[in-house]
Amino acid sequence: HILNKYHTNKTFCDKVKTQSSIHILNKYHTNKTFRDKVKTQSNIHILNKYHTNKAFRDEYKERMKIQVSKKYKSNKSIRLKTVERTLNWYRNNNTHKCAVKYRNLYMCNLNRFRQIIREGPDYVCISCRLTLFRNQVMPFVEEKYIKQNMSNETKKHIQSYFDYSWSTEQKWICKLCSDKIKKRQMSSRTIVNKLKVSEVPFELKKLNNLEKHL
Ligand SMILES: [Zn+2]
Structure with a gap:
């Protein structure tokens, strides 16, 4: 019902x-x-x-x-927990192992790059006084240019190419000057050659550092 x-x-x-x-x-x-x-x-x-x-x-x-x-x-x-979880995920995730695998190579190249760019044109040639990069100069060793069997006159002549007043601990010589002096010739750009840079024209004085390099 x-x-x-x-x-x-x-x-x-x-x-x-x-x-x-x-x-x-x-x-x-x-x-x-x-x-x-x-x-x-x-x-x-x-x-x-x-x-x-x-x-x-x-x-x-x-x-x-x-x-x-x-x-x-x-x-x-919750924010901290999320960050922690994310960090753990990155640590345990295989896709990131690849980056870890090549990490040494990456760090090695980075360090090499930093090493290279650390120095500027800080090396002064004892003969031409140009400031150059390390790979453009070599340590200056007088005996390489002034030999025992040379006449006193030649010795003096060659010595005159060098500017000893530059009293830094380590003396450097550029490859161009070194090659010339080894052949007992005067390097064209040596100080003794009395080459001088002329006065910078008025129009060029206004250039900024970047423009000067162009
Ligand atoms: Zn030089």
């Missing part, structure tokens, strides 16, 4: 449904076992939906992303 009434009488049907809903709601709030069961079922239902429904999955992911982002921005401990 009730079953018939339920199917034929809409008001009765709605009433039963409402009462049923209230009953379930009450049960949910008072009965822990029932509550846990409902929660588990609900979780399973959501999990199923997540795996079968792409739209739901995408929406869920987007919602979680926003939630995580909010938490990250507002909570310092």
Whole structure:
């Protein structure tokens, strides 16, 4: 009889449904076992939906992303945890092992580059007094140019090519001067040759450092 009434009488049907809903709601709030069961079922239902429904999955992911982002921005401990997790991930991730593998090579080249650029044109030739880079000069050794068997006159002549007043610990000579003097010739650009740079014209004085090099 009730079953018939339920199917034929809409008001009765709605009433039963409402009462049923209230009953379930009450049960949910008072009965822990029932509550846990409902929660588990609900979780399973959501999990199923997540795996079968792409739209739901995408929406869920987007919602979680926003939630995580909010938490990250507002909570310092969560921020620190995230950073730590990310660092761990980088440490354990294989795709980064490659960079580690070639790290030595990279550091080696970087150090070499730093070594090379550390020095500028700091080497002064004892003969022409040009300031040059290390690879353009060699250590000055007098005996290479003034030999024992030379006449005193030649010795003096060659000595005159060198400017000994430059009293630095280590003396350097440029390759051009060295080659010439070894042949007992005067290097064209040596100081003794009295070559001088002419006065810089007015128009060129205004150039900046970069322009001067062009
Ligand atoms: Zn020189």
